[in-house]
Amino acid sequence: MSRQKRQQNLIGYLFISPWLIGFSVFTAWPFLQSLWLSFTRYDIISEPKWVGFANYHALFTQDPQFWQSLQVTFTYAAVAVPLGILCGFGLALLLNIRIKGQEIYRTLFYIPSIVPAVATSVIFVWIMNPQIGLLNGLLKTVGIIGPNWLNDPTWSLTSLVLISLWGVGGSMVIYLAGLKDVPLSLYEASLVDGASAWHRLKAITWPFMTPVIFFNLIMGVIGSFQYFTNAFIMTNGGPQDSTLFYSLYLFNRAFRYLDMGYASAMAWILFVIVVGATSILFMTQKKWVQYGNN
Amino acid sequence: MQSDSRWLAPQKWHKILVHFCLIALSLPAVLPLLWMVSTSLKPDREIYATGGGGSAPTLASLLPQAIKWSNYAEALATVPLGDYLRNTIFLCIVSIIGAISSSSLVAYGFSKLTFWGRDVLFVVMLGTMALPGQVTMIPVFTLFKNLGWYGTYLPLIVPAFFASPFLVFLLTQFFRTLPTEMLEAGRVDGATEWRIFIQLVIPLSKPALATCTLFVFLGTWNEFFGPLLYINDPTKYTLAYGLQQFLSNYGGAWSYLMAAATLFTLPILVLFFFAQKTFIQGISTTGGK
Known part of the structure; x- marks a missing residue:
């Protein structure tokens, strides 16, 4: 040299x-260390003790809360992520139409996404208050007696999904930026051909938007596995573990019960799931994501 | 063929329909924030008068009938929000200094210098962005605890000085647009990389650095998990953590809670109106491609 x-x-x-x-x-070092810790019993006070696969074995065979947290997280990912994409993309399509006040509408939809998560949580605990909250009050004006929302195990997860949609303006902005890149000449050509609006959406807009949608899908799925703050503040996993998200259970194991070895095993399972889910999504992308045609 | 696309400029009845949809959809977007502010100004008797248990809310109940500004003073007297604000601003300033200085150095290295293993390391760095924080959380916590940093701000600010991959990525994108000839001219004149970086690159990068500053500010202002893990002394609470503690300690005091939530959210909204472009550009550059 x-x-x-x-x-x-x-x-x-x-x-x-x-x-x-x-x-x-x-x-890097903590990454390897947590793999090692996942094979130990460790309470932070005394030295870690090697236990082999005992943590993993206990998780898979003796811990119903672990399975519950997986179910909650997968359900949330399967519902909130596609719904968020649908709403964000739908809004972007509406706001891409040239009308008066476009900028004002865009701002109105965008603002909720910049409200801090803690503030959002506090606001919605109040709005979804079953007795004196705004939501049930509004439902009452149309003659519906609203449920207990966050305090009802059959509605709590739905409530969190609805609250997640409130912040959909963040992804809307990303879609709007993508829509700006669709060449107008293609639309003009299709108008000459007399294509319907639905056909234009399917044949022109959608292919151009698939990379952006794919990006949001990946981020959404990864985000679901790290979903913590809102659930911690609004429900803390309850009622009856109906919103016990994976990260929440992991946090409780680590810092409430000081079960650090067990929690490290959970962290590594989380890692494998995230890598697996991302790889599966990347494998499907050949079928529907179209790069490089702009 | 019209130069202006008819698809983007719809007919009149169509426009009315779109307006109708947008107004209907923007209600759920806007109402929660209006309700927050309105609750923060209401006397308790108005708060308990409406809702599922009381009478149904009317348009009039959206606004406070008797504006009670003293809710804010009373909230501040219940919980030392002023102290939390001071703590939060302190953390924001230190994090901004740390993250911007370190990330711009690293970004310059990755975008404008050639060295062995650069591209591989860059990919590794991008990869760490997708790594769930939970995987490293426990050993990092143990590390800080063993250093005696538990209960101090050090675990919240020290990592900022070691560059954020996200900011490095943003800045490399920007640095790459700077003409290499300009830097070469500096090198021919015998300037060191350090001088080129400080005197040429940094002054040209003000817009990108402003975007990064905004991101670090927002991240620190909103940060909940760090304080939850490391801060146990109430005098050290940040606004985000303090607000959550407020909720769990004074759950029914809605007017105070909403006053606190308003005080916590308002600076972000004000910032948004002053730096709207930066917000949107930041999001679309990171989210797009």
């Missing part, structure tokens, strides 16, 4: 050293 090359390497590594050090100390 020439002196100049060595010099270049040195300078390069100096510039990226903040990340390299942070990556080693806060990501």
Whole structure:
């Protein structure tokens, strides 16, 4: 290696050293450490004790709460993510039409997505209050007696899905940016051909938008497995574990029961699930995601 | 063929229909925030008068009949929101300084310098963005606890000084648009990379750095999990964590809670109206492609 090359390497590594050090100390090493911890019993006070596969064995065979948390999380991902895409994309289509006040509408829909998660949670605990909340009050004006929402095990998860839709303006903005890139000439050509609006959506808009939708799908699925703050504040997993999200259960195991080895095993199962789900989605993308036609 | 696409400029009846849909849909978007502000200004008797248990809300009950500003003073007297605000601003400033300085250095390295293993490391860095935080959470917690940092702000601010992959990604995208010839000219003149970075690249990157500053500010302002894990002393609470504690300690005090939620949310909304472009651009560059 020439002196100049060595010099270049040195300078390069100096510039990226903040990340390299942070990556080693806060990501790479903890990543391996948690794998090791997942094979131990560890309560933070005493030294970790090797227990082999005992944590994994207990999780899969003796822990109904683990299965419950998986079910809650998968249900949420399967409902909230597609619904969020549908609503965000639908709104973007509506707001892409040239009408008066377009900017105002866009702002109105976007604002909820920048409200801090803690504030959103506090606001909706109040709005969904069964006795004096706004939601049941409004339902009463149309003659419906509203449920107990967050306090009712049959409605609690639905409530959280509805609340997640409130923030759909964030992804709407991403779709709007994508829609701007669809070449107008294609629409013009299709108008000449007399294609219907539905056909234009299917044949022109949709193919151009699939990469953006794919991105939102991946982020949504990963996000579901990390969904924590809203559930922690609004329901804390209840009632009757009906909103016991995976991350919430993991958090309780780690920091409420100080069951750090067990929680590390859960973290690694989470990792495998996220990698698996992402890989499956990436495998399907050949079938429906179209890159590079713009 | 018309140059203006008819598809994007619909007919009149069509427009009315679209307006109708949008107004109907924007109600659920806007009402919760209006209700928050309105509750924060209502006396208790008005709060308990409406809702599923009382009489149904009318248009009039959307607004407070007798505006009670003292709810804000009383909320501040119940919970030291002023202290929480000071703590939050402190954390925001330190995190911004740490994250921006470290991330811009790293981004310059990845985008404008050549060194062995650069591209592989860049991909590794991008990969860590998809790594769920729970996987590293426990060992990191143990590390900070063993360092004696539990109960201090150090676990919340020190990691900021080691670059955020997300900001590095944003900044590399921007640095790559800067002409290489300009940097080469500097190099020919014998300027060190450090001088090129500080005197040429940073001044040209103000818009990108502003976007990053906004992101770090929002992230720190909203951050709930970090304080939940590491802060146990109520005098050290941040607004986000303090608001959650307020809810769990004073669950029924809706006017105070909504006053606190308003105070917590308002700065973000004000910031949005001043930096609307930055918000939207930031989101669409990260979300798009």
